[in-house]
Amino acid sequence: MNAKKLIFIVFIAGIVIALPFINRAVFGSNSKAVEVATMAQRVISPSILASGFLAHQEEVLLSSEVIGKVTALFIEEGDVVTQGQLVLQVDDKNFIASREQTEASVRINTIDIERQEVRIENLRRQFARTSSLHERKMVGDDEYESVKNQLDLAEIDLKSSSERLAQAKAQLDQVNDQLSKTKIVSPINGVVTSLDIKVGETAIASATNIPGSSLMTIANPASIYTDVLVDEADIANVEIGQRVEIVAIAYPDQPMIGEVRYIANTAKVEVGRQGLSFTVEIDIIDAGGVVLRPGMSCRAEIFTRQDQEVAAIPIQAIIFEEDRSALRSEYFIFVNDGGIARKTKVEVGLSDDEYQELVSGIDSEVEVVVGPNRELRHLLEGDRIDTTRIELN
Numbered sequence: 259m260n261a262k263k264l265i266f267i268v269f270i271a272g273i274v275i276a277l278p279f280i281n282r283a284v285f286g287s288n289s290k291a292v293e294v295a296t297m298a299q300r301v302i303s304p305s306i307l308a309s310g311f312l313a314h315q316e317e318v319l320l321s322s323e324v325i326g327k328v329t330a331l332f333i334e335e336g337d338v339v340t341q342g343q344l345v346l347q348v349d350d351k352n353f354i355a356s357r358e359q360t361e362a363s364v365r366i367n368t369i370d371i372e373r374q375e376v377r378i379e380n381l382r383r384q385f386a387r388t389s390s391l392h393e394r395k396m397v398g399d400d401e402y403e404s405v406k407n408q409l410d411l412a413e414i415d416l417k418s419s420s421e422r423l424a425q426a427k428a429q430l431d432q433v434n435d436q437l438s439k440t441k442i443v444s445p446i447n448g449v450v451t452s453l454d455i456k457v458g459e460t461a462i463a464s465a466t467n468i469p470g471s472s473l474m475t476i477a478n479p480a481s482i483y484t485d486v487l488v489d490e491a492d493i494a495n496v497e498i499g500q501r502v503e504i505v506a507i508a509y510p511d512q513p514m515i516g517e518v519r520y521i522a523n524t525a526k527v528e529v530g531r532q533g534l535s536f537t538v539e540i541d542i543i544d545a546g547g548v549v550l551r552p553g554m555s556c557r558a559e560i561f562t563r564q565d566q567e568v569a570a571i572p573i574q575a576i577i578f579e580e581d582r583s584a585l586r587s588e589y590f591i592f593v594n595d596g597g598i599a600r601k602t603k604v605e606v607g608l609s610d611d612e613y614q615e616l617v618s619g620i621d622s623e624v625e626v627v628v629g630p631n632r633e634l635r636h637l638l639e640g641d642r643i644d645t646t647r648i649e650l651n
Contacts, residue, residue: 364430
């Protein structure tokens with residue numbers, strides 16, 4: 259390819275590339291129909307969204323501490339119970355028999371001690387007489403030593419009997435404790451939310467989740483709270499006492515009012531979630547017309563600051579640009595400069611789901627391009643615009 263032909267091709271390519279810019283600079287471009295508005299004072303409530311579920315703060319899972327067949331149930335699922343109320347009876351025949359046997363052992367050992375005490379009293383009197391005669395040389399050393407040894411052995415036998423009595427009493431306490439555990443009582447005031455065993459089934463003393471190890475669940479319906487997971491990037495903005503709006507999935511149009519009660523100190527990794535999360539517990543202050551049921555999925559909006567009235571514009575009017583290599587991030591808006599779109603750098607502040615506060619950068623009377631979004635996505639510096647003024651709510 260000769261040099262003239264190469265120069266001609268480069269010239270044509272340059273014209274093709276430069277033509278749009280020349281056309282924009284000389285003739286302008288077609289006007290874009292946009293909506294403009296001035297900044298408006300608006301109440302912004304910065305918030306954090308989190309998801310979780312409803313749970314009982316006061317809830318107990320009853321299980322048996324002894325093994326036995328369930329002989330009686332005194333409640334049904336859904337019943338209201340009070341603290342100390344008998345709710346279930348485990349077969350106690352073997353425990354009663356064991357108690358009677360142990361009580362007999364206690365009585366036998368008590369009688370044995372009484373016998374030992376009488377014997378020791380007799381031996382002490384005998385030893386006193388023998389000692390007196392021994393001092394007067396009327397009794398030999400062998401007889402004196404024999405009586406003394408009998409007394410010493412009797413005192414040792416009394417100590418042994420006392421220990422056997424203490425052992426029998428300890429066994430009786432143990433049997434009485436096991437017998438008391440055949441009667442299952444409610445530890446709290448509440449409602450039986452689930453009943454997992456029937457009369458005739460065997461209650462098993464076990465911490466594992468096997469049939470018979472779980473008897474029933476009792477919960478205080480007034481203690482329902484919201485348990486949500488907050489991302490570690492947002493947890494620094496969450497504080498005790500902050501206002502929360504809670505929406506149960508089953509009641510999407512009936513928000514509840516809550517308050518942050520507890521923030522976990524340790525992060526955890528939840529199944530199905532990336533990154534670390536912190537558990538945040540929220541008390542429900544006003545449930546409105548929602549029928550609270552534990553286990554319901556819900557969404558919580560935690561308001562991290564007090565409501566503030568600030569100068570704000572719609573979030574879609576804000577342009578965010580980031581240069582990671584230079585560690586730089588900036589915010590821009592387009593303003594109306596006599597029918598021309600001018601890209602202007604701004605500083606932003608608080609925001610909510612719809613509006614963003616403008617801290618500085620423009621005057622309150624300047625018209626800001628706020629929509630529509632299909633035009634904003636393609637708007638460039640210097641574009642001609644046909645404006646329609648709107649009022650921000």
